[in-house]
Amino acid sequence: MDYKELMNQAVEIRKRAYTPYSGYQVGAALLTKAGTVFCGCNVENAAYSPGICAERTAFVKAVSEGEREFSAIAVIGGKADGPLESAPPCGICRQVMREFCDPDTFEIILGTGPEDYQVYTLSQLLPMSFGPDNLRNQETV
Numbered sequence: 670m671d672y673k674e675l676m677n678q679a680v681e682i683r684k685r686a687y688t689p690y691s692g693y694q695v696g697a698a699l700l701t702k703a704g705t706v707f708c709g710c711n712v713e714n715a716a717y718s719p720g721i722c723a724e725r726t727a728f729v730k731a732v733s734e735g736e737r738e739f740s741a742i743a744v745i746g747g748k749a750d751g752p753l754e755s756a757p758p759c760g761i762c763r764q765v766m767r768e769f770c771d772p773d774t775f776e777i778i779l780g781t782g783p784e785d786y787q788v789y790t791l792s793q794l795l796p797m798s799f800g801p802d803n804l805r806n807q808e809t810v
Protein backbone atom coordinates (compact mmCIF):
# COMPACT_ATOMS: atom_id res chain seq x y z
CA MET A 670 0.00 0.00 0.00
CA ASP A 671 1.67 3.23 -1.07
CA TYR A 672 0.79 6.59 0.43
CA LYS A 673 -0.84 7.82 -2.77
CA GLU A 674 -3.38 5.00 -2.52
CA LEU A 675 -3.82 5.59 1.22
CA MET A 676 -4.55 9.25 0.47
CA ASN A 677 -7.06 8.13 -2.18
CA GLN A 678 -8.90 6.11 0.43
CA ALA A 679 -8.99 9.13 2.76
CA VAL A 680 -10.49 11.20 -0.06
CA GLU A 681 -13.18 8.56 -0.64
CA ILE A 682 -14.23 8.11 2.99
CA ARG A 683 -14.36 11.88 3.46
CA LYS A 684 -17.49 11.84 1.29
CA ARG A 685 -19.29 10.12 4.18
CA ALA A 686 -18.49 12.87 6.71
CA TYR A 687 -21.53 13.97 8.72
CA THR A 688 -20.97 17.68 9.26
CA PRO A 689 -24.24 19.63 9.46
CA TYR A 690 -22.72 22.08 12.00
CA SER A 691 -19.23 22.95 10.77
CA GLY A 692 -19.50 21.96 7.14
CA TYR A 693 -15.83 20.93 7.38
CA GLN A 694 -15.30 17.40 6.15
CA VAL A 695 -12.37 15.17 7.03
CA GLY A 696 -11.40 11.69 5.86
CA ALA A 697 -8.72 9.44 7.35
CA ALA A 698 -7.24 6.15 6.16
CA LEU A 699 -5.29 4.21 8.79
CA LEU A 700 -2.80 1.57 7.64
CA THR A 701 -1.99 -1.36 9.94
CA LYS A 702 1.43 -2.99 10.00
CA ALA A 703 -0.23 -6.03 8.44
CA GLY A 704 -1.38 -3.91 5.49
CA THR A 705 -5.09 -3.56 6.29
CA VAL A 706 -6.73 -0.14 5.97
CA PHE A 707 -9.40 1.24 8.32
CA CYS A 708 -11.12 4.40 7.15
CA GLY A 709 -12.98 7.04 9.14
CA CYS A 710 -14.77 10.36 8.71
CA ASN A 711 -15.83 13.01 11.18
CA VAL A 712 -19.30 12.56 12.67
CA GLU A 713 -20.77 15.67 14.33
CA ASN A 714 -23.59 15.97 16.84
CA ALA A 715 -26.26 18.55 17.76
CA ALA A 716 -24.79 18.67 21.28
CA TYR A 717 -21.38 19.47 19.69
CA SER A 718 -19.00 17.75 22.12
CA PRO A 719 -20.06 14.18 21.22
CA GLY A 720 -18.72 14.80 17.72
CA ILE A 721 -15.71 12.71 16.73
CA CYS A 722 -12.86 13.44 14.34
CA ALA A 723 -12.10 11.32 11.29
CA GLU A 724 -8.78 10.09 12.69
CA ARG A 725 -10.29 8.84 15.93
CA THR A 726 -13.14 7.19 14.04
CA ALA A 727 -10.54 5.21 12.10
CA PHE A 728 -8.61 4.26 15.25
CA VAL A 729 -11.72 3.22 17.15
CA LYS A 730 -12.87 1.09 14.23
CA ALA A 731 -9.48 -0.60 13.98
CA VAL A 732 -8.89 -1.18 17.69
CA SER A 733 -12.41 -2.53 18.16
CA GLU A 734 -11.66 -5.05 15.41
CA GLY A 735 -8.56 -6.23 17.31
CA GLU A 736 -5.87 -4.19 15.53
CA ARG A 737 -3.14 -2.68 17.69
CA GLU A 738 -0.23 -2.13 15.33
CA PHE A 739 -0.24 0.75 12.90
CA SER A 740 2.23 2.18 10.45
CA ALA A 741 0.61 5.29 8.93
CA ILE A 742 -2.49 7.46 8.58
CA ALA A 743 -3.50 9.69 5.65
CA VAL A 744 -5.76 12.65 6.42
CA ILE A 745 -7.56 15.03 4.09
CA GLY A 746 -9.98 17.87 4.83
CA GLY A 747 -11.86 20.75 3.31
CA LYS A 748 -15.16 22.55 3.39
CA ALA A 749 -18.10 20.60 2.00
CA ASP A 750 -18.42 22.94 -0.99
CA GLY A 751 -14.73 23.73 -1.46
CA PRO A 752 -11.45 22.18 -2.57
CA LEU A 753 -9.57 19.49 -0.69
CA GLU A 754 -7.25 20.93 1.96
CA SER A 755 -4.50 19.76 4.25
CA ALA A 756 -6.05 19.01 7.67
CA PRO A 757 -3.46 18.57 10.42
CA PRO A 758 -4.81 16.31 13.19
CA CYS A 759 -6.13 18.05 16.31
CA GLY A 760 -4.33 17.62 19.62
CA ILE A 761 -6.70 14.97 20.91
CA CYS A 762 -6.24 12.87 17.78
CA ARG A 763 -2.45 13.17 18.08
CA GLN A 764 -2.67 11.90 21.65
CA VAL A 765 -4.85 8.96 20.57
CA MET A 766 -2.24 8.10 17.93
CA ARG A 767 0.39 8.24 20.69
CA GLU A 768 -1.48 5.54 22.62
CA PHE A 769 -1.02 2.94 19.90
CA CYS A 770 1.85 4.12 17.73
CA ASP A 771 5.61 4.49 17.99
CA PRO A 772 6.19 8.27 17.78
CA ASP A 773 9.41 7.87 15.81
CA THR A 774 8.12 5.51 13.11
CA PHE A 775 4.36 6.12 12.77
CA GLU A 776 3.81 8.38 9.75
CA ILE A 777 1.12 10.97 9.17
CA ILE A 778 0.39 11.88 5.57
CA LEU A 779 -1.06 15.34 5.04
CA GLY A 780 -1.74 17.27 1.88
CA THR A 781 -4.29 18.45 -0.62
CA GLY A 782 -4.71 15.10 -2.38
CA PRO A 783 -3.06 11.94 -3.70
CA GLU A 784 -0.73 14.00 -5.90
CA ASP A 785 0.36 16.48 -3.25
CA TYR A 786 1.22 15.30 0.23
CA GLN A 787 3.93 15.47 2.89
CA VAL A 788 4.95 12.80 5.38
CA TYR A 789 5.53 13.56 9.08
CA THR A 790 6.37 11.33 12.00
CA LEU A 791 4.15 11.44 15.06
CA SER A 792 7.05 12.77 17.12
CA GLN A 793 7.30 15.74 14.73
CA LEU A 794 3.63 16.58 15.32
CA LEU A 795 3.60 15.69 19.02
CA PRO A 796 7.02 16.32 20.55
CA MET A 797 7.82 15.47 24.20
CA SER A 798 4.66 13.42 24.45
CA PHE A 799 3.12 11.60 27.38
CA GLY A 800 2.32 7.99 26.59
CA PRO A 801 1.75 4.49 27.94
CA ASP A 802 5.42 4.17 28.96
CA ASN A 803 5.00 6.96 31.47
CA LEU A 804 2.54 4.84 33.43
CA ARG A 805 4.46 1.55 33.29
CA ASN A 806 5.83 0.10 36.52
CA GLN A 807 3.88 2.58 38.58
CA GLU A 808 2.58 1.38 41.91
CA THR A 809 -1.16 1.67 42.11
CA VAL A 810 -2.48 3.65 45.03
Ligand code: THU
Pocket residue numbers: 688691693694695710711712713720721722723724756757758759762
Ligand atom coordinates in the same frame (compact mmCIF):
# COMPACT_ATOMS: atom_id res chain seq x y z
N1 THU B 1 -11.87 17.44 12.52
C1 THU B 1 -11.40 16.19 12.24
O1 THU B 1 -12.17 15.31 11.82
N2 THU B 1 -10.08 15.94 12.45
C2 THU B 1 -9.20 16.83 12.96
O2 THU B 1 -8.10 16.45 13.35
C3 THU B 1 -9.57 18.25 13.03
C4 THU B 1 -11.03 18.53 13.03
C5 THU B 1 -13.29 17.73 12.37
C6 THU B 1 -14.03 17.92 13.65
C7 THU B 1 -15.21 18.73 13.21
O3 THU B 1 -16.23 17.85 12.79
C8 THU B 1 -14.70 19.52 12.01
O4 THU B 1 -13.49 18.89 11.61
C9 THU B 1 -14.44 20.98 12.31
O5 THU B 1 -13.62 21.11 13.41
